[in-house]
Amino acid sequence: MAEDETDLLALEAQVCFALAVASRRVIGLYRPVLEPLGLTHPQYLVMLALWQHGPLTLGGLSALVQQEPATLSPMVKRLESLGYLVRDRDPDDDRALRLVLTDRGRALRDEALAIPPAMMARLGLDADQLAGLNTVLKDLIERAGPAAAAG
Numbered sequence: 001m002a003e004d005e006t007d008l009l010a011l012e013a014q015v016c017f018a019l020a021v022a023s024r025r026v027i028g029l030y031r032p033v034l035e036p037l038g039l040t041h042p043q044y045l046v047m048l049a050l051w052q053h054g055p056l057t058l059g060g061l062s063a064l065v066q067q068e069p070a071t072l073s074p075m076v077k078r079l080e081s082l083g084y085l086v087r088d089r090d091p092d093d094d095r096a097l098r099l100v101l102t103d104r105g106r107a108l109r110d111e112a113l114a115i116p117p118a119m120m121a122r123l124g125l126d127a128d129q130l131a132g133l134n135t136v137l138k139d140l141i142e143r144a145g146p147a148a149a150a151g
Helices: 015-037 041-053 058-065 069-081 103-112 115-123 127-143 146-150
Strands: 085-090 093-101
Touching: 015 041, 015 103, 015 115, 041 058, 041 069, 041 093, 041 103, 058 069, 058 093, 069 085, 115 127
Parallel strands: none
Antiparallel strands: 085 093
């Protein structure tokens, strides 16, 4: 290969590799920040969805966090055992379970307000830099969505 040619198969040139490593490292940085709240990173995402959009059905939660209901079910049960939410029947569809935050789950939000600034400090990024990164990642998610996979 000539000196000016880029190896398209070089590991460090792969977006998938960079995203995988970045994801593992960033989620790893969340671990000690979430630990005092008794949450794992996936549980934190569930709580974020419920704080913003709750109450939710399992299907609604699944759509928001882009995880399969079968993956979310044990997580929801764990959050219920921690006293952060309850599962009850949806008044509009008694076949569906609705996830409702408890007083304890709603109060946890106040403690969680410290997480974004802590993560900005750990990453050495300010709010504008994180917003820019988030915009790029959302665009990438959209481009790599189901329609792109089918094509």
